[in-house]
Amino acid sequence: MPLNTLPALISGRSLRTQIAWVFGALVVTLAVLLSLGFGEALKRRIQGDANASLQMVTDNTAAFLAHGLFERIREVQVLADADVIWRHGLDTAEVNNVLARYQAMQPHSLWFGVADAQGVVRAATGNMLVGQNVEERPWFRAGLQAPYVGDVHPAKLLESLLPPTKSGDPYRFVDFAAPIRIGSTTVGVLGVHGYWEWVNEMIQTLTPAVAREQQLEVFIFDRSGQLIHAPGKQQAVLQRLGQTLPDPSFAKVPSDAHQPREIKVLRWQDGKTYLTAHAHLPARNAESDLGWHIVARIPVDIAFAQADEAVAKALLGGLAAAAVASLLAWLAARRLSEDLDALARAAKDLEAGKPGADIPAAHSSREVQRLSSALRDMIHKLLSANEAMETQVRQRTQQLEEANQELDRQARSDPLTGLLNRRGFDAQMNHDLALARRSGRPLSIITVDVDHFKRINDTHGHDVGDQVLQRLAATLATRLRQSDVVTRLGGEEFAVLLPDTDLEGARTIAQKLVDSQASLGYPVIGGLTISAGVSTLRGAEDTAQELLRRGDMALYQAKREGRNCVVVQA
Known part of the structure; x- marks a missing residue:
């Protein structure tokens, strides 16, 4: 029944009738709200159980797979020894x-x-x-x-x-x-x-008996996010659809392995939506650290079917309880007229912000209308204040993030050339050095210095010298790979960090840089040459400082040998 028809229905009737009608409507409303609230709570619990079950399958699969890889490499190592x-x-x-x-x-x-x-x-x-x-x-x-x-x-x-x-x-x-x-x-x-x-056999062993009924499936993606295992015949289909790791955030390794992970509802490349759980392969040693991702999924309509059924049952039960309560309200209406005024006073207390006051909204006689008015005022104030506060917090947060990003960029960049400065280079070098030590891959560095740069400044002025450095920086950046790191160490000295490049490869790159630079023409000054020193990582105990020092020594040797050349310091 629409609420705006209630006054006309009870107009002219006794107070008992009005109270009974209003109380009955109130009980029905409360019963529905409580039923929905209970049903929603039950739904969340059921969903939580589904999430926990899905995450358990994912974690157990990851743990058993990591154990299997560890045991196999250990057996091979024991036999080889x-x-x-x-x-x-x-x-x-x-x-x-x-x-x-x-x-x-x-x-x-x-x-x-x-x-x-x-x-x-x-x-x-x-x-x-x-x-x-x-x-x-x-x-x-x-x-x-x-x-x-x-x-x-x-x-x-x-x-x-x-x-x-x-x-x-x-x-x-x-x-x-x-x-x-x-x-x-x-x-x-x-x-x-x-x-x-x-x-595949291990996953089938770990999958619970209800997996087929729930359509629970387990997938494995490699370190780069490419699919390497799918149940049944799905691998070829999903690969043809371009299926990769379903959420980029899964690729981030959590800093705390015990931190709860969010179960997400994601749309896969097959066009369907799934409840999706993820776990990183917990490698037992460095050899078995393959960076795999274990992902389990259940179709959303199946995962939440029981929860939706629970909500429907709770709502039906609530409506039945509301019908019984409405009948009891009719019998008890005579005693409730005094309570209505108390409810109106409680609503005013709620508007004034007194703790513990909590009255539901309703519509009926004068007392109930006072209650409804008080509640509307209170809700309006709360919503307005909350909206203003959230707007202010979002603005301040955005301003702070933009300021921090700009400060970080300025702190790590050279203002003249736009390349990394020494601070940014040190951070990048420590990162690449750690990767090289862990993976055993080569890492090399080229130090570059402009020949006779002081003569350029003295002859043509510092503005021309700055233009020369800017063009040299652009030339270095365009002639190297995207994975290489170019920095201006200071003055006319530059450095190039070369991941996955051995000494011979670094020598070849350095010689190409020197030769190409010598062939370029510059406005005002004409030709320009550079000298380069090359060094490479000698082992796990080698440090960034030693690597750079050897590069500088090679660079100084190139200067002594006549400039416009490359010297290698192994």
């Missing part, structure tokens, strides 16, 4: 028997093999690849140095030697390798190709 097996050669009958026994214990490891230090396979299960050279394979190159776990990859050399898979899909492997040493000499590499199907 057993020098009593290898002491009499890499192709003995004992070696072949050991490999066969280990494969029998690990049926998903489709190939156990031993390659000598030159990359020639000396022994292998099923004699597959024996005599072939695997020197170019990543597992062999990495396994010569230290224990290694490789990311998922398709079979190459073994594809034609293995029987077709049950599903008809191509083989995919995870490689495990470790160096074989006798004393201090590395004599070969033990390699294992683990069939990727073991991941």
